[in-house]
Amino acid sequence: MATAEAAPPRLQETTCWFDAPKDLTVDCYRLDVAETRSFDRAVGPGKVLSLPVVIIRSDTGKEVRHPDPVIYLAGGPGDGAWLDRDRIGWWWDFVAATDWAHKRDLILFDQRGSGLVEPRIDCPEVEHIALDLLATTDEVAATQIQQKAATACAKRLVGEGFNPGAYTSRDGAADLHDLFAALKVPAWNVYGLSYGTRLALEYMRNYQQDIRSVMLDSVLPPEAQFMEDDAATTERAFRMVFRACERQAKCHDAYGDLESRLTKLVQKLNMSPRKVSRPSPEGDGVIEVMIDGNMLISRLFNLLYNRADIEIVPQLIDIYDRWLEPEVGHDLDTYIADYVGREDFGDAMFMAVHCQEEVPFNDMAAAMAAYRRYPLLAGLAVGGEAGSFAATCDSWRAALPAQPLRASDTQPVVSDLPTLVLSGLFDPVTPPVYGRMAASHLVNGFYLEFDGLGHDLLGNDACANRIADLFLDDPATPPRDTCLGQSAPPDFALPVK
Template sequence: MRTLLPCALLLLSLPVSARTLGSLEFTPCELAQPGTGATTRAECALLEVPEDPAKPEGRKLSLKVALVASRAAEPQPDPVIFFAGGPGQSATESYAGMAGAFARLRDKRHLVFVDQRGTGGTHRLACEFPDEMDESLATDPAAQTQMAKDCLARIDADVAQYTTTVAAGDIEALRLALGAPKLNLYGGSYGTRMAQQYARQYPEAVRSIILDGVVPPELALGSEHSINLETTLKAILARCADQPACAAAFGDPYQRLYQLRDQARATPLAVAMRDPLTNQGRELKLDESAVATIARLFAYSPETAALLPLLVDEALKGRPQSLVAQAALVYDSLAGMINHGMQLSVICAEDAARLGNRDQDKDLILGNAIVGVTLNQCAVWPKGPVAEDFNAPLKTDTPVLLLSGEFDPVTPPRYGEQVLASLPNARHLVGKGQGHILLSRGCTPRLAAEFVDKLDPKGLDASCLDALGATPFFINYNGAEP
């Protein structure tokens, strides 16, 4: 007997033809986020660029480009292009976890994702990620330097050619290959540096800019991580006093975090646990470095920040397994997304010369750990080209929308205000109670799409953001009080 397929299944079973945009031919593909089950359909192509722009006949790189087609029957001619964070994240690997945030932007425009050189599946500069939960690496300068040397020995690349300045040229090559449309830029975290540099080098190519988790061009990456985290932790944990059940259960969580830090410094503890993903036995050390890493990672989002007082309290009572397991879950996810060699190529060329240990940071939770590791690794890492005006404020009449989370521990709202000062056609929106990256929160996807459509940042009605707020603190493993 013959079986008839439902129309939807029949359509899914039919082969999808290739799509050509400019000189690039796209074919169906799946974009997956490492370490998760998240995938999404897209169309992919390869863009060939010289590794060294000064040697166009030399070694070539094939950069993965993904197109998520607009839902519109006749899409607008100017696509949205996404710049990933890190530095070291792959744009095509990041999209599956952010697809919902881009849904409204996709209503009228194609979305374009290109893996910045040194990331993604083609010629990735992937080194062993520095395990910030490993005390020996966190405290041994020789081990830190050796890690960079070992990484260089394994990579077959001219790592000096992987800076933001060089990568901006790849984006222009992509735009020309697509038929030279104007671009709407979206950058998140480090991606805001990439967006600003591209807009500076190719101003006529840019129609609009969204900067989410803003990095000022003047900033040396890592130089203020310690004080930014400290300010955020104080502000987040002070909220416990406003939640009576939290104050009754945990007292002053900020002071207790330091109590845990001091305890772990004096007596590091080996914690046996079950890996939260594999359920295999695993042992991690709860030491001073681990406490700093935990505080830093938990501060990134309101959901994880809401767990911090409870898990610190549990650890102080001799039950650190949940704290360490949650930290491992967050950290392993981050480590799987960062190409550390590309990260070093960017930071060593663009930031290291302006970094130094600060006496005022040494007693804070994060201390000078990140700066120290960076300087030790950059001592042996080749330095590539950086544009002369790289650290100058971006000045443009192009419409710009800046987005910040009130409790962002890495790129606080004051960074957005700093960049806003030189942008006459711009608006800065701050999400109350939010952490790092705002696009996925509340009504922000709609506001971003409206901004790209109308190019009127100051005319946006952003009152819908007033509904945002911090996540209530967990009082026990069942959540906040009723």
């Protein structure tokens, strides 16, 4: 088996595994990197990982072409960059609609532990219990199921020669530097989304010399107490929807006091959960879904990421409150399909990052107690995802060889690199306060908020991309456009009749 010492980083061009549009020039590569870096030898030399790289070339017919590419860092952690055959088409549409992507090469790659990386750590043990968890409201039993799966996955990965401790933001930043050196570009622009902003900030901390400018979209700064903040962040996200509905006459007239209705519904379902049978997403038979208040909160929370889904949240609350059975069933089918997950998502990468960089540096007792401050979320104080995930992380780490925890990974990133920081006011998971937190340490940072929008601004909003275009052309100048003042609040859907 090749080892980290025997295989220096190597970039090799390869035949693309998908068909690209005729009007685009697309090149595909594989980058070999050491799984275990020299700065972190907790467990042997590890494997050599092959990361897929896709470069969408700037338009050859355009007069304005720049030598500094943009590299995209996906979120998660564990989310692939959508390079597989089924999802790469999203990028064709994005490039067609985005001016800045016509001026510069756009570099896409799957981070270690995600997407089409070979070999890739993964946790089928965690994926296989997803439907079992939907069938129970017993938080103790659910946590035990998750702990058992995490333990089994961790032990198997170690037995297969992987080093799960080598899947951190610091390791990912080193991969980026290897790719930068292999491509031999003069400097590049880094575009991070969600967890990708955490990776971008770590890259800024360690390899500032590679970077011309940075765009941080929906920011997760390393100094944020992500788990401890979850209660306040979640409550704020719902409150944004409640207040927006109150201010919109047709929404308020249709739904009344939405906050009171949802709070009472959540408490009622926590006291008396409802069992629903739905077709199995695997196509064989039916599955049982237990709907309690905590599950409904989780379902609604997942809809707060983008504007189109935000606009149906009041309608969905009304559907569950009136228990419109066909509509409830249809919504559950959508939820189950998302819940079961995607093949390109790296569950092991998700565990590795959170269990090394988040959970150990958060006071989980305080995190759980914080839910009691909010009537809507009080049920999560005795159950819910945060507590079970913390216990699962304990099991994950206990099944691995001892891994070093670096407190330095949680320190703010101070930099004078030109940085565009974008936040959506309705973002439920990386709220504007996180964007402001990161920007406060960036000497040449430009912070902008967008009303009516949630997570992933550049992936959803034309104005954000106009601002990005201005910034990339001149990173030293504050980017401004009249579109910033033209945003509108969500246009909420009316009740189902």
